[in-house]
Amino acid sequence: MDINKIDRKRVLIVGDYKNEKVIASSLIKRGCSVTVINDNSEECERLAEIKGLNVILGDGTRKTVLKDASIEYNDIVIAITDCDEKNLIISEISKEEFKVKRTIALLEDGEKTSFFYKMGVDRVISPLNTVSVIMEEEALKDEVFNRIPINNGRMFISETPVHKGSELSGKKLWELNLPKEIIIGCIMRGDENIVPRGDTTIRDNDILLILSSDQNKLDSFLRTAVK
Amino acid sequence: MIFNKKNTKKKNAIIVGCGRLGSRIAGDLCLEEWDVTVLDNNKNAFRLLPSYFGGSTIHSYATDLDKLEEAGIKNANLFIAVTENDEINIASSQIAKVCFAVDKVVARVRDQEKCGLCEKYGIKTICPPTLSINEINRYIGD
Numbered sequence: 001m002d003i004n005k006i007d008r009k010r011v012l013i014v015g016d017y018k019n020e021k022v023i024a025s026s027l028i029k030r031g032c033s034v035t036v037i038n039d040n041s042e043e044c045e046r047l048a049e050i051k052g053l054n055v056i057l058g059d060g061t062r063k064t065v066l067k068d069a070s071i072e073y074n075d076i077v078i079a080i081t082d083c084d085e086k087n088l089i090i091s092e093i094s095k096e097e098f099k100v101k102r103t104i105a106l107l108e109d110g111e112k113t114s115f116f117y118k119m120g121v122d123r124v125i126s127p128l129n130t131v132s133v134i135m136e137e138e139a140l141k142d143e144v145f146n147r148i149p150i151n152n153g154r155m156f157i158s159e160t161p162v163h164k165g166s167e168l169s170g171k172k173l174w175e176l177n178l179p180k181e182i183i184i185g186c187i188m189r190g191d192e193n194i195v196p197r198g199d200t201t202i203r204d205n206d207i208l209l210i211l212s213s214d215q216n217k218l219d220s221f222l223r224t225a226v227k
Numbered sequence: 228m229i230f231n232k233k234n235t236k237k238k239n240a241i242i243v244g245c246g247r248l249g250s251r252i253a254g255d256l257c258l259e260e261w262d263v264t265v266l267d268n269n270k271n272a273f274r275l276l277p278s279y280f281g282g283s284t285i286h287s288y289a290t291d292l293d294k295l296e297e298a299g300i301k302n303a304n305l306f307i308a309v310t311e312n313d314e315i316n317i318a319s320s321q322i323a324k325v326c327f328a329v330d331k332v333v334a335r336v337r338d339q340e341k342c343g344l345c346e347k348y349g350i351k352t353i354c355p356p357t358l359s360i361n362e363i364n365r366y367i368g369d
Contacts, residue, residue: 084318086314093344109291115321119325
């Protein structure tokens with residue numbers, strides 16, 4: 001098969017040397033066509049040494065520069081400058097003006113995550129948030145229940161056994177009055193996997209697969225399962 | 228009453244960026260009986276405020292959500308973003324409009340290309356080059 005016929009993913013990265021170098025090299029290795037925009041001419045020269053990388057010198061928040069980089073032909077735009085606001089503006093322009101399908105922005109100040117999503121950024125990467133979620137996971141590991149954060153800790157999946165004599169066992173799902181942030185997606189009972197309905201009864205030693213968008217509500221629910 | 232001559236409730240204004248423009252607006256609004264809070268991430272910038280400025284100052288970055296709430300953005304009637312940086316002005320005015328639904332939001336955006344990002348949310352933009360061009364054209368035309 002002709003390798004050129006495979007539709008290569010086109011990625012545009014706006015950022016500084018360190019970030020761009022690491023991400024661009026790894027994406028090129030994985031077969032993507034990568035362009036970087038950098039506003040420092042020395043850094044551009046160093047970036048140009050990477051084989052197969054297109055380098056554009058300029059301010060990535062400007063439409064003209066983005067156009068030079070043929071932004072409209074890219075599938076993904078990654079904004080990883082050291083300025084949160086710049087990353088937001090780059091994502092907004094990519095979406096608004098050039099109809100880029102997917103934008104990813106780096107955010108130092110994790111408190112603004114929901115604001116960034118509100119402004120149409122498809123994926124917000126906030127290093128501190130990610131690290132703190134991992135730390136939290138490590139710290140809570142010893143507890144009886146475990147929950148896995150997904151999508152930067154905005155959703156949680158939990159696999160929780162129903163202990164003997166817990167408040168839950170013997171109850172039908174609708175009797176639990178679950179908050180709307182929690183869904184029991186599956187009940188594993190021995191070899192059986194049950195997709196539960198409102199009238200499904202929970203028994204001792206069932207394992208519940210729970211999806212939740214609210215960590216606190218999930219935790220308080222999990223506590224009742226092990227009581 | 229001495230304290231409330233006009234007997235109307237004071238309106239709240241938040242100004243981010245205490246440069247030459249920000250400090251002057253802050254002073255003017257104070258004279259017009261507004262309740263003004265000025266934010267700047269450089270403490271020395273507040274020296275530019277005129278002597279008759281009677282509002283409060285907060286030493287903070289323009290897009291810090293906690294500090295903006297401390298400044299009373301939830302009850303603000305007016306939000307003016309006039310820092311030195313276009314991106315910060317755009318982002319902070321979008322926070323004011325989109326997250327806190329402030330009634331009147333104004334941002335200084337030097338790069339005319341970026342004005343559209345504000346206007347679509349109903350944020351008023353001030354583009355100094357455009358204003359200057361209009362003035363010059365008017366002068367030439369006269």
